Amino acid sequence: MSQVDHYAVLGIDPSASAEEVKKAFRRLTLEYHPDRHAGDATAEERYRQINAAYETLSDPAARARYDAQRRFGGLDLSRGGFDGQSARDLLGNVFGDVFGTRRNQRRKGRDLRYTLTVDLPQAVLGGSFGIEFEAPGVCTGCNGSGTKPGGRAAESCPNCGGRGEVKGEGMFARRTRCGRCDGTGMIQLDACGDCRGSGARKQRRAFDVKLPPGTAAGAERVLTGLGEPGRFGGEPGDLRITVNVRPHPRLRRDGDDIRCELAISLTEAALGTKVLVPTVDGEVELEVPAGIRSGTKLRLRNKGVPLAEAARRKPARGDQLVEVVVETPQLAATPAGERVRAALVALQTACDEAGALPRRASERSRPG
Ligand SMILES: [Zn+2]
Ligand SMILES: [Zn+2]
Numbered sequence: 001m002s003q004v005d006h007y008a009v010l011g012i013d014p015s016a017s018a019e020e021v022k023k024a025f026r027r028l029t030l031e032y033h034p035d036r037h038a039g040d041a042t043a044e045e046r047y048r049q050i051n052a053a054y055e056t057l058s059d060p061a062a063r064a065r066y067d068a069q070r071r072f073g074g075l076d077l078s079r080g081g082f083d084g085q086s087a088r089d090l091l092g093n094v095f096g097d098v099f100g101t102r103r104n105q106r107r108k109g110r111d112l113r114y115t116l117t118v119d120l121p122q123a124v125l126g127g128s129f130g131i132e133f134e135a136p137g138v139c140t141g142c143n144g145s146g147t148k149p150g151g152r153a154a155e156s157c158p159n160c161g162g163r164g165e166v167k168g169e170g171m172f173a174r175r176t177r178c179g180r181c182d183g184t185g186m187i188q189l190d191a192c193g194d195c196r197g198s199g200a201r202k203q204r205r206a207f208d209v210k211l212p213p214g215t216a217a218g219a220e221r222v223l224t225g226l227g228e229p230g231r232f233g234g235e236p237g238d239l240r241i242t243v244n245v246r247p248h249p250r251l252r253r254d255g256d257d258i259r260c261e262l263a264i265s266l267t268e269a270a271l272g273t274k275v276l277v278p279t280v281d282g283e284v285e286l287e288v289p290a291g292i293r294s295g296t297k298l299r300l301r302n303k304g305v306p307l308a309e310a311a312r313r314k315p316a317r318g319d320q321l322v323e324v325v326v327e328t329p330q331l332a333a334t335p336a337g338e339r340v341r342a343a344l345v346a347l348q349t350a351c352d353e354a355g356a357l358p359r360r361a362s363e364r365s366r367p368g
Pocket of ligand 2: 163
């Protein structure tokens with residue numbers, strides 16, 4: 001990273017006390033004061049850096065933020081995994097240093113949008129998802145300032161007086177975008193070669209997006225400050241992520257519960273069986289009791305959607321409801337199909353003899 005380190009500028013250790021920061025600042029401002037180096041661009045730049053370093057390191061809150069950023073490895077926002085608010089703090093802090101008082105020229109960066117598609121179990125259980133895409137990010141050649149390292153800082157545009165727009169000729173002339181500064185109100189005197197002064201460059205950007213348990217389709221996550229960089233010290237835009245949930249072949253969400261159907265055979269319904277059913281946690285064994293009726297819902301407790309923190313009760317998850325569907329045999333005109341037919345006829349006869357279908361028997365005995 002080419003960003004100038006505040007501690008290096010002041011020639012002190014990162015563990016320096018507030019008193020040591022102040023002492024170093026006093027000594028260096030005397031040494032590099034513009035009065036003593038009139039017309040020396042290098043000394044001017046150094047003086048500016050010293051002031052910027054002191055402004056940050058003398059303020060305990062700003063220093064803490066800067067230290068966090070420094071540990072994080074400079075202004076490299078191409079790696080996510082931290083919360084957006086701190087990114088905005090970092091950017092605000094750094095740009096504040098670089099641009100000092102020219103806050104009026106700031107341009108907020110545009111928001112970035114991304115659709116994150118996850119499987120149903122991933123959305124239900126939550127987790128961390130890596131996303132990667134190409135988008136304008138902070139130019140590493142100039143750390144987003146648009147000014148080449150060691151170059152003169154950007155200046156207010158002389159054509160529009162920093163307003164970014166100019167008034168045409170005539171009484172009813174409309175204001176139009178200033179062509180000289182492209183509407184930014186600022187002119188780069190020594191534009192960074194990598195980004196042609198914009199401070200942003202298209203790059204591979206990667207983030208970790210954390211989805212809380214119970215994330216629903218269409219949910220939006222906003223990573224504050226991780227959108228396109230601002231111009232001239234403006235705040236970066238946000239990264240807005242919309243969650244798309246891929247439909248599951250068997251499971252569907254219904255509020256805090258998960259629902260699915262389970263097809264069993266006529267004989268399994270009568271005899272009972274053990275089957276594997278999918279859940280968001282993977283397959284689990286489900287015991288289907290003997291004599292179950294079609295349409296019965298079997299409940300897998302605690303296999304549903306984790307409940308939001310506020311709504312937590314015991315258990316802390318919804319259930320999975322498994323609806324039993326008895327599948328009627330389809331008879332094929334084949335020798336094998338004929339064997340099924342014969343077996344079913346025998347089954348019906350046996351059932352009648354045993355009184356195994358009492359409801360059917362009572363309904364049929366009523367006079368029609
Ligand atoms: Zn640049
Ligand atoms: Zn202009």
